[in-house]
Amino acid sequence: MRRYFGRKLLTYTLTLFIAATIDWLIPRFMPGDPVYGLMSRMGNNSSPEAAKALSDYYYNLFGLNQPIWQQYLNFWGGLLHGDLGRSVFEHGQPVTDAIMAAVPYTLALLIPAILLSWWAGNSFGALAARRKWLDNTMLPVGYILTATPYMWLGIVLAFVFGFTLKMFPFANSYGLNLEPSFTWLFFTDLVAHWMLPFLSLFLVMFGGWAIGMRNMIIYELDADYSRYLEALGAPQRLVRKYAFRNAMLPQITGLALQLGVIVAGSLVTEIVFSYQGVGLLLFNAIKSEDYFLLQGIFLFVIVGVLAANFLVDIAYVIVDPRTRVGMRGGTA
Amino acid sequence: MQQGKTRVLSLLAVLTIAASATACGTATTTPNASGGASAAPDQTYPRAETLYTTGKQWGAPSTWNPLDPNAAMGVVGLQYETLFLYDPLKDVYTPWLAASGTWDTAKTTYTIKTRDGVKWSDTQAFTADDVAFTINLASIKAVGSNLLSYVDSATASDASTVVVKFKANPAYQEWQQWLYNSPILPKHIWSSKADENILKDTNANGVGTGPYMYKTASADRMVWVRNDAWWGAATNPVKPKYIVDIVNGANSVALGQLLAGNIDLSNNYFPGISQIVNGGYGITTYFKSAPYMLAGNTAVLVPNLTKPALKDAAFRKALATAINPDDIVTKDYGDIVQKADPSGLLPIFDKYIDKTQNAPLNYSFDTAKAKQMLAAAGYKAGSDGMVTNLDGSPLKLTLEVPDGWSDWMAAENMIAASAQAAGINVVATHPDFNTVVADRNRPDDATAPKFDLIINNDVQVGNTPWTWYDYVFRQPLPSGAGENRNYEGYKNDTAWGLVQQLDKTPVEDLTTMKSLCSQLQKIQLTDLPVIPLWYNGVWSQVSNSVWTNFPSDTGNQVMPATWNGYWQMGAINMLTQLQAVPPAK
Numbered sequence: 001m002r003r004y005f006g007r008k009l010l011t012y013t014l015t016l017f018i019a020a021t022i023d024w025l026i027p028r029f030m031p032g033d034p035v036y037g038l039m040s041r042m043g044n045n046s047s048p049e050a051a052k053a054l055s056d057y058y059y060n061l062f063g064l065n066q067p068i069w070q071q072y073l074n075f076w077g078g079l080l081h082g083d084l085g086r087s088v089f090e091h092g093q094p095v096t097d098a099i100m101a102a103v104p105y106t107l108a109l110l111i112p113a114i115l116l117s118w119w120a121g122n123s124f125g126a127l128a129a130r131r132k133w134l135d136n137t138m139l140p141v142g143y144i145l146t147a148t149p150y151m152w153l154g155i156v157l158a159f160v161f162g163f164t165l166k167m168f169p170f171a172n173s174y175g176l177n178l179e180p181s182f183t184w185l186f187f188t189d190l191v192a193h194w195m196l197p198f199l200s201l202f203l204v205m206f207g208g209w210a211i212g213m214r215n216m217i218i219y220e221l222d223a224d225y226s227r228y229l230e231a232l233g234a235p236q237r238l239v240r241k242y243a244f245r246n247a248m249l250p251q252i253t254g255l256a257l258q259l260g261v262i263v264a265g266s267l268v269t270e271i272v273f274s275y276q277g278v279g280l281l282l283f284n285a286i287k288s289e290d291y292f293l294l295q296g297i298f299l300f301v302i303v304g305v306l307a308a309n310f311l312v313d314i315a316y317v318i319v320d321p322r323t324r325v326g327m328r329g330g331t332a
Numbered sequence: 333m334q335q336g337k338t339r340v341l342s343l344l345a346v347l348t349i350a351a352s353a354t355a356c357g358t359a360t361t362t363p364n365a366s367g368g369a370s371a372a373p374d375q376t377y378p379r380a381e382t383l384y385t386t387g388k389q390w391g392a393p394s395t396w397n398p399l400d401p402n403a404a405m406g407v408v409g410l411q412y413e414t415l416f417l418y419d420p421l422k423d424v425y426t427p428w429l430a431a432s433g434t435w436d437t438a439k440t441t442y443t444i445k446t447r448d449g450v451k452w453s454d455t456q457a458f459t460a461d462d463v464a465f466t467i468n469l470a471s472i473k474a475v476g477s478n479l480l481s482y483v484d485s486a487t488a489s490d491a492s493t494v495v496v497k498f499k500a501n502p503a504y505q506e507w508q509q510w511l512y513n514s515p516i517l518p519k520h521i522w523s524s525k526a527d528e529n530i531l532k533d534t535n536a537n538g539v540g541t542g543p544y545m546y547k548t549a550s551a552d553r554m555v556w557v558r559n560d561a562w563w564g565a566a567t568n569p570v571k572p573k574y575i576v577d578i579v580n581g582a583n584s585v586a587l588g589q590l591l592a593g594n595i596d597l598s599n600n601y602f603p604g605i606s607q608i609v610n611g612g613y614g615i616t617t618y619f620k621s622a623p624y625m626l627a628g629n630t631a632v633l634v635p636n637l638t639k640p641a642l643k644d645a646a647f648r649k650a651l652a653t654a655i656n657p658d659d660i661v662t663k664d665y666g667d668i669v670q671k672a673d674p675s676g677l678l679p680i681f682d683k684y685i686d687k688t689q690n691a692p693l694n695y696s697f698d699t700a701k702a703k704q705m706l707a708a709a710g711y712k713a714g715s716d717g718m719v720t721n722l723d724g725s726p727l728k729l730t731l732e733v734p735d736g737w738s739d740w741m742a743a744e745n746m747i748a749a750s751a752q753a754a755g756i757n758v759v760a761t762h763p764d765f766n767t768v769v770a771d772r773n774r775p776d777d778a779t780a781p782k783f784d785l786i787i788n789n790d791v792q793v794g795n796t797p798w799t800w801y802d803y804v805f806r807q808p809l810p811s812g813a814g815e816n817r818n819y820e821g822y823k824n825d826t827a828w829g830l831v832q833q834l835d836k837t838p839v840e841d842l843t844t845m846k847s848l849c850s851q852l853q854k855i856q857l858t859d860l861p862v863i864p865l866w867y868n869g870v871w872s873q874v875s876n877s878v879w880t881n882f883p884s885d886t887g888n889q890v891m892p893a894t895w896n897g898y899w900q901m902g903a904i905n906m907l908t909q910l911q912a913v914p915p916a917k
Contacts, residue, residue: 030764030766031763031764031766031767031770032764032765032766032767032768032769032770033766033769033770033813034766035813036766036769036770036773036813037765037766037769038402039813039814039816040765040769040816041390041765042401042402042896047478047506048806048810048814048815048816048817049478049481050475050476050477050478050814051476051810051813051814051815051816052812052813052814053473053474053475053476053814054401054474054476054531054814055812055813055814057473057474057476057531058813059813061532087394089390089391090391090392090394092394092532093392093394093534098392098551101550101551102551155584158588162588163588163591163592170585170588171581171585171588171589171594172552172553172578173552175376176384176553176576176578176594177376177377177378177379177382177576178376179376179548179555180550185376271581271582272582272584272585273585274552274581274582274585276550276551276552280552280581281551283581284390284391284392287390287736288390288391289764289765289766290391
């Protein structure tokens with residue numbers, strides 16, 4: 001067991017190091033100079049002498065006047081202290097602060113959407129595999145949902161439930177007339193604003209899981225062990241239970257593989273709803289070509305996806321007895 | 333088939349509703365519930381007392397330092413105030429924090445009388461000391477002001493008088509710009525800030541004299557609350573109690589919020605807004621019909637004068653003649669902009685345009701004539717029908733605009749197509765913004781910049797045509813990150829001499845200003861260092877559902893924008909003129 005996790009940890013650490021280095025490199029390969037961009041964007045109308053003084057100030061603030069190797073060392077030095085540098089566009093605001101302000105919103109969207117859609121999709125898929133009428137209706141709906149781009153479904157939901165039916169607000173993470181507070185009013189408002197972005201993520205993922213589970217169950221029910229159990233006269237419930245447990249394994253692997261895609265999906269969903277999470281922050285960082293903010297967000301996504309994968313690895317050990325047997329040196 | 337589709341759709345709908353109902357039974361709050369009766373007064377802004385704006389802020393509000401050009405919406409104008417207001421639509425200066433400002437007869441000393449009864453939001457009195465202190469702040473490098481290159485000294489001779497002494501030949505035009513553009517800071521707070529921190533300080537919840545005070549800010553909004561102790565409150569109060577400015581996100585969200593009446597004033601550029609204005613959605617703009625928007629700046633085609641062909645004035649004139657700005661105005665913008673006068677001066681500067689002199693010099697779209705002009709200047713067509721350089725080498729000009737600027741991207745394609753029709757091989761490209769800036773700016777070692785052609789609109793509406801001429805003719809050529817003038821690299825000492833002379837002409841001396849402008853127009857139209865194309869608008873569309881009496885051509889003629897610099901160009905008056913719509917019965 002220790003060797004297994006030791007090996008996994010080593011892989012993850014190495015991946016993180018390489019990913020972080022690439023993450024640091026990419027913005028620096030981007031053409032142009034962030035200070036040039038910043039000065040030009042803010043509609044700098046001062047006299048050239050004054051503009052020069054201002055640009056010197058910005059180079060200094062962002063440490064961009066240092067040699068490139070020094071900047072790389074500064075990056076790791078800062079990283080180990082939890083400092084991701086300063087945002088160029090947001091006036092030298094620490095990147096860590098900007099990301100930390102956005103993270104709760106993204107997690108509040110992602111975690112329920114991933115877990116609920118996974119749970120609901122798998123249960124629904126398993127059910128559909130045994131009910132003809134459900135299967136006939138489920139299958140097309142599932143296919144449509146899973147093929148829908150997050151962003152498009154988001155726009156449709158915003159238009160139908162937000163703009164036309166006025167059931168839910170369709171922009172921002174809480175009412176523009178409110179300030180965050182521990183009140184019932186603020187809480188309900190927060191939930192109302194969360195609803196549509198959550199739904200657009202939930203529905204698309206739900207479709208994918210349901211279809212996957214339905215196919216797996218049908219396959220497992222046809223497998224030799226199921227037929228053998230049936231022939232022995234085992235009750236239908238027991239057969240289905242075993243089929244479900246076996247069908248679950250690929251779905252867990254699928255969850256790990258899907259995480260990256262889901263994160264990307266939540267990014268565009270947040271843009272559609274102006275939801276104040278990491279996705280919208282990334283959108284703004286790209287628009288303003290903000291080196292440090294971009295780098296920080298990518299690093300956050302990398303760490304998040306790696307951590308989630310690690311959790312799935314652990315879950316796999318618990319769910320699949322063969323992995324445990326393998327770790328003890330036996331063969332399944 | 334049709335039936336099957338309906339069944340699928342209805343199932344989808346049922347599923348969605350079911351999911352939303354089970355996941356959250358309480359989510360019935362509407363986006364801007366008008367002040368929910370049970371709410372604590374401090375946590376909600378009643379809809380009827382709140383003005384929602386958007387369009388200025390491109391990222392989270394992160395600094396409220398009035399010296400930082402990147403400061404949050406309203407820091408200068410709503411919170412910090414200037415000595416004067418300048419209304420470009422009427423060409424009038426209105427004393428604001430100043431009670432008056434007068435030159436002595438020699439025009440080398442300017443005396444400012446400060447307004448009585450003005451208090452900082454921490455209740456300290458505003459005095460002449462604050463004004464003198466603010467002027468002298470220009471000596472700090474990080475402030476990035478060249479004020480002291482023409483101001484000799486500024487001293488408060490008593491509590492309400494500031495005497496500003498000028499060096500020889502004061503830059504009157506720049507000084508006048510400073511008077512209405514620069515916020516006055518409280519000495520009792522700012523004098524204790526260290527020089528190197530003067531720009532770093534984010535200054536949240538700062539102390540100003542203006543009609544609004546900082547309430548709160550988060551990543552997607554900036555909230556101001558009315559300062560009822562404001563000096564103008566008794567005579568000319570601002571109407572909204574709260575102003576909530578929303579950070580720009582996707583265009584679709586802003587437009588949706590505007591149509592839903594959740595945003596009152598949007599200063600975003602919306603393609604095709606003229607259709608919505610005419611579509612009966614209650615959205616209005618400054619003008620009821622074309623051009624819908626006021627002109628805010630001139631979009632010009634900037635050629636790189638170090639490149640072959642482009643350094644030839646005859647070639648540039650042919651290029652200008654090959655372009656059809658009317659087409660861009662109609663097909664690209666849907667008539668929300670106007671074609672620019674060839675002089676490049678905004679409509680508000682019409683009185684400075686020497687029409688009789690310019691008439692024979694002006695260029696206008698004519699493909700056939702452009703071809704003739706090219707031939708006359710010795711540019712012969714190659715085998716592909718495109719003209720070559722004078723030495724016979726192929727001529728290909730790349731036109732760059734930033735990626736994602738959809739209106740400019742459409743315009744550059746039209747420019748490229750019409751130039752090609754005349755035989756000039758212009759290729760439209762759209763690299764990312766930083767690349768365009770890097771290609772455009774002259775490197776610090778003063779080598780030639782990379783670009784061939786760009787579109788630029790750096791000069792905003794203001795009080796003087798000097799800004800435009802400084803932009804076109806500036807010398808020595810600026811370079812590096814701070815470059816914001818003379819991108820084309822035009823060197824004409826006569827013209828630069830005239831620009832400096834214009835800067836040193838008092839704003840009251842209209843005759844001299846006009847004469848200098850006329851001479852500059854002649855040089856510009858003869859040499860065509862840049863090619864003015866169209867006037868970008870002061871994009872402004874309003875929903876009239878909660879507030880009315882917004883600026884319009886037929887009503888209150890003031891600038892309808894929340895952008896940097898516009899509050900002190902009269903937009904602050906918009907807030908005093910607004911009227912709340914009585915709630916529907």
